[in-house]
Amino acid sequence: xxxxxxxxxxxxxxxxxxxxxxxxxxxxxxxxxxxxxxxxxxxxxxxxxxxxxxxxxxxxxxxxxxxxxxxxxxxxxxxxxxxxxxxxxxxxxxxxxxxxxxxxxxxxxxxxxxxxxxxxxxxxxxxxxxxxxxxxxxxxxxxxxxxxxxxxxxxxxxxxxxxxxxxxxxxxxxxxxxxxxxxxxxxxxxxxxxxxxxxxxxxxxxxxxxxxxxxxxxxxxxxxxxxxxxxxxxxxxxxxxxxxxxxxxxxxxxxxxxxxxxxxxxxxxxxxxxxx
Ligand code: AMP
Ligand code: MN
Ligand code: MN
Ligand code: MN
Numbered sequence: 001x002x003x004x005x006x007x008x009x010x011x012x013x014x015x016x017x018x019x020x021x022x023x024x025x026x027x028x029x030x031x032x033x034x035x036x037x038x039x040x041x042x043x044x045x046x047x048x049x050x051x052x053x054x055x056x057x058x059x060x061x062x063x064x065x066x067x068x069x070x071x072x073x074x075x076x077x078x079x080x081x082x083x084x085x086x087x088x089x090x091x092x093x094x095x096x097x098x099x100x101x102x103x104x105x106x107x108x109x110x111x112x113x114x115x116x117x118x119x120x121x122x123x124x125x126x127x128x129x130x131x132x133x134x135x136x137x138x139x140x141x142x143x144x145x146x147x148x149x150x151x152x153x154x155x156x157x158x159x160x161x162x163x164x165x166x167x168x169x170x171x172x173x174x175x176x177x178x179x180x181x182x183x184x185x186x187x188x189x190x191x192x193x194x195x196x197x198x199x200x201x202x203x204x205x206x207x208x209x210x211x212x213x214x215x216x217x218x219x220x221x222x223x224x225x226x227x228x229x230x231x232x233x234x235x236x237x238x239x240x241x242x243x244x245x246x247x248x249x250x251x252x253x254x255x256x257x258x259x260x261x262x263x264x265x266x267x268x269x270x271x272x273x274x275x276x
Contacts, residue, residue: 001031001032002028002029002030002031002032002259002261003030003031003032003033003244003270003272004025004030004032004033004034004244004245004246004248004258004259004261005032005033005034005036005059005061005076005078005187005243005244005245005271005272006034006036006061006063006076006189006217006220006243006244006245006246006247006248007021007025007033007034007035007036007245007246007247007248007249007258008021008035008036008037008038008063008247008248008249009021009035009037009043009047009126010126010127011037011040011042011043011126011127011130012037012038012039012040012043012063012127012130012132013038013125013130013132013133013134013135013249014037014126014248014249014250015126015249015250015251015252016250016251017043017046018035018043018044018046018047018050019046019047019049019050021035021047021248021258022035022046022047022050022051022054022056022058023050023054024248024251024257024258025056025258025259026051026054026056028257028258028259028260029259030056030258030259031056031057032056032057032058032059032272032275032276033051033056033057033058033059034058034059034060034061034078034245035047035061036061036062036063036076036077036078036245037062037063037130038063038064038065038074038130038132039062039063039064039065039091039094039095039098039130040062040091040095040127040129040130041060041062041082041087041088041091042127044060044061044082048060057275057276059078059079059272059275060078060079060080060081060082060184061076061077061078061079061080062076062077062080062082062087062091062179063075063076063077063189064076064077064090064091064094064169064170064175064178064179065094065169065170066169066170066171066172066174066175067167067168067169067170067171068171068172068204069196069200069203069204070166071159071194071195071196072159072167072169073172073188073189073194073204074188074189074190075172075175075176075179075186075187075188075189075213076186076187076188076189076215076217076243076245077175077178077179077182077184077185077186077187078184078185078187078215078243078271079183079184079185079275080179080182080183080184080185081182081183081184082182084178084181084182084183086177086178086181086182087178087179087181087182090170090174090175090178091178093170094169094170095129095130097167097168097169098129098130098131098132099129099131101165101167102118102121102131102136103118104165105117105118105133105136105157105163105164105165106118106121106136108162108163108164108165109136109140109156109163112156112162112163114140114143114145114156114163117136117139117140120136120139120142120143121135121136121138121139122135124138124139133153133157134149134249136152136157136163137149137152137153137157140152140156149253159195172204172207172208172211173211176208176211176212176213177211177212180212185214185215185241185271186208186211186212186213186214186215187213187214187215187216187217187241187243187271188204188205188208188213188215188216188217188240189217189220189247190217190220190222190223190247191216191217191231191234192220192222192223192224192227192230192231193222205234205238205240206238209238209239209240213240214240214241214271215240215241215242215243215271216231216234216235216238216240216241216242216243217231217242217243217244217245218231218232218235218242218243218244218264218265218268219242219243219244219245219261219262219263219264219265220244220245220246220247220261221245221246221247221248221254221255221256221260221261222247228262228265229265232264232265232267232268235268236267236268241268241269241270241271241273242264242265242268242269242270242271243270243271243272244261244263244264244270245261246258246259246260246261
């Protein structure tokens with residue numbers, strides 16, 4: 001059975017409605033699915049109802065923005081109670097910082113010769129509470145400043161580039177605490193994307209485990225096949241459950257479509273092992 005436990009709708013920085021994402025996952029043969037919008041649970045009711053109507057197994061999901069050792073880490077929460085108070089309050093707090101950060105990002109871009117990007121990015125945000133770098137990137141591509149989203153991040157918006165605004169998201173402790181407090185399972189998203197030293201990676205994995213984190217994404221649209229093997233070894237070394245997700249945002253962006261991920265490498269315990 002195909003599993004996809006990481007993707008986005010227009011409630012964060014995807015382009016399809018939760019129902020459209022569910023239908024596309026189902027069309028692509030996904031049998032177990034989670035919608036994991038950034039810092040936002042508003043799409044989950046529609047996701048669950050559509051998945052149920054299609055006969056697709058569904059678990060609740062979210063992708064929480066965390067700042068750890070000065071860089072952003074994403075923690076996916078799965079199979080949690082979406083009505084949990086502390087979780088909802090924590091995510092509302094994170095979302096609150098996004099509008100201010102977006103204004104600052106627009107100021108930086110203006111100083112780099114790209115005026116009015118806040119106003120330009122806003123129509124791309126399906127959820128005005130959740131304006132993200134992705135929406136700015138779509139605007140810059142639309143306006144012809146860059147050819148691809150990847151070019152925008154490489155030139156302007158990736159961590160440390162001239163349009164990047166440093167931001168303090170939640171702490172690792174908060175994010176894992178909200179997820180486990182809501183009865184869910186915390187998973188480190190796309191570890192291959194983080195620019196930490198080997199020592200920092202080990203410290204991240206150890207701290208995450210000490211806090212009650214259980215899983216790590218091994219197969220994701222952000223990893224190369226070599227990284228599937230690398231993070232399979234990490235999962236075994238730290239005793240993590242293994243997760244898999246496309247990180248689908250849009251039919252026109254990204255490497256992988258919904259359900260387009262290969263199976264987990266052998267010898268791992270899937271994060272969904274006791275959910276089916
Ligand atoms: P934000 O939460 O506003 O910091 O935006 C982060 C989002 O930007 C991620 O979830 C990705 O969707 C997107 N993103 C980050 N880095 C890249 C990249 N190098 N190429 C394309 N999209 C990226
Ligand atoms: Mn995203
Ligand atoms: Mn992510
Ligand atoms: Mn994601």
